[in-house]
Amino acid sequence: MSQSTTIATPSRSRRQIVLHVLAAMFGGYVFAWGTVALATCLLFAAKLDFHDAEFLGAFIGLLVYVTVFLWSIATQRLLRVWIVLFGGGLLMAGAASLVQSLLA
Amino acid sequence: MFNSFRQAMAWLHTWFGLVLGFVLMAAFFFGALSVFDREIDRWAIPATRIEAQPMPSFEKILRPAFERMQPTKEAIDAMRPRVNGPMPTHFDKVASWSAYTTHRDPVLALYAGYQVPNAKDPEELIWAYTTIDPRDGSVLPDDHLKIGSGFFFPLHYGLTLDWKNLGIWIVGFSALVMLTALISGVVMHRKIFREFFTFRPGKARLRSVLDLHNLTGVVALPFHFFFALTGLLIFAGTYYFPVGHTQLHDLHDLHERMEAQETGLPHQRAGVAAGLASVDAMVAQAQRRWEANDKAGDVGFLVLQHVGDANGYVSVYRAGTDRIALVGDGIHFKSSDGKLIREDPAATPVARMAEFLTGLHLQHFRHWLLRWLYVFGGLAGAVCIATGFIFFVEKRKRQHALQGSQGARIVDALAVTTVTGMVLATLGILIANRLLPEALPGRGDWERHAFWAVWALALVHAGVRGAPVARGLANPAWREQTWAIAVMAVAAVALNWITTGDHLLRTLARGYWPVAGIDLFLLGSACVAMIAARKLGQHAHAKQAAQRENAHA
């Protein structure tokens, strides 16, 4: 087993790890929720059956959660992760409520 | 934070894999057992060792059984905080009666949902459950625990930790981590195609354990990925991302109203009492319609909505025995006069995809080869996780021994508990099931206690025997618990014989595979455990002999 896959102790503090992990877990969840909500609304607005929209929305949301989770751990830019995940997630959720108010 | 993407993935795979691996072991192992949940039920409840039964007559069997059902005292007490005012002693506004069966069910589970007067949420329902023998409608006592479908199955998706659905959340998060572990594993494993068939048991321990971890992970990669993903999808709408019930509640209601209008299936009660026409006639009509569409089949799901009301309707669904979808081809009738309201049209492409993805996980289809291949996949996943733990410990125990750290010892003890300990707990509940008196009140609770007690004992044993790990050596608990598995598996088969008379020669001669299959699997496991235990013993002796030689040299 070569050197480049050995588990290297991160060069910065433990605080960094905690912040990356928190971003991945909770920021990821907020971003995923926003994705699910917005995707569901938009798909329903595009005349998909509501339960179909919910399912596809959840499917997309889960794949997005996995992706941003990996990104949060791998990236060097901690601040960007926090802003994109929490901010982006809330924005998408807000947009979903907006779409809902237009439809319902 | 990390020097490269690969390093980051390696860190993620190692540490999240380690922590959530303990939960994933349970999900994979009990998920594998759940493939044969109804067969395990029959082993555990000898009174149900009959042939699988089709959906029985509503008039003769189901209706009297439904009418006798009422929620339990516990359910009523649990509902109290959600009600403003007095609670009735008898619930009589039935929201729905339903029964679901597959080609593997000897007994039938019935569900009754009742409206709750004065509830804070007007859509609140209180539920009653019962299990009956479909041949005569007799009720199964509800403290006969269905060890397969009522214990192992909920354990695999929720750890039976029901407080605020905490267990479901933990398993859900671990499924997410599983997906990231698979992807990060592929990123880390640079020779994934070259080493596809590679397993070198003769090489150094660290190398051969890693080979096995890679082999079991890669060879069944589609299985691992899809089961984690579909598991998450199944619970996404209800638990993990319940957008339809919360943020998008208005859209959900809009859809319900639109659907009720389009389909002619009323969403609410009319408030006008009405009778019930012959449901058996409706079922017969449904079966004729399926046959006319070249889809002759059995009834899988029968639902009566708004029972006793003018808006009541009966829905008959075809069992998906021969395909992936759980049920389909629903046909709906007006309860009061049996007139056809609607024949469900073909599913939309998205709905078909949803049926495929959920159906492939829940497996209500009839296909014995595919079921056994699923068990293989589940056990491969369990081996992948177990070898992951072993690799983690092997890699660090010498280091930790030199540093005087207890880390490797702790992880090793937890690994023993989660691998051999979990199997011992499983055997423990089967043995308790055979040993406890038939008429013991709360028998199901005692069986559950036995399960957790054996597991706790395994943890203590692994911890106490684990001192050598802190010196960089192997934990003898592995070998000892493996021997215990062999002994207990044989004991379970023997106890089945002694307490029910259903020994292997008899069940095989009768062709009663549900019980014979379990006994054979137990005996097979005992053989595997014995071989493994002896190998571990040989390693230990070899190590001891080498150490003595070193001491003399």
Added chain:
Amino acid sequence: MHESLSANLMLAAALLSSLAGMAWLALSMQVHALQVWPRQPSPTTLRLLRILGSFSVCVALVLCLAVDHATMAVLVWVMALSAAAMLVAFMLSSQPQRLRVFAPWIR
């Protein structure tokens, strides 16, 4: 799934086809060919084994589709390939010479 004899025979054939396919694919790799035969087979032989293996894997799919609804057949096929690959890996690690039976024309 019809539990007729012909269905079971076809499924058995699908399993065998999966096993042969995985065995040929494994044998088409230099490192495993060397485990099984004393001499390294020629690159042409290895390529032939790879083609044979891929073909056999496809035949397995066709057999699965002949027995079951497409939604189930695909799952049976994928899982059969996984099990076959595992079996081949264990054979390679314990008794590699046994795999010679899949290509008896190679010395």
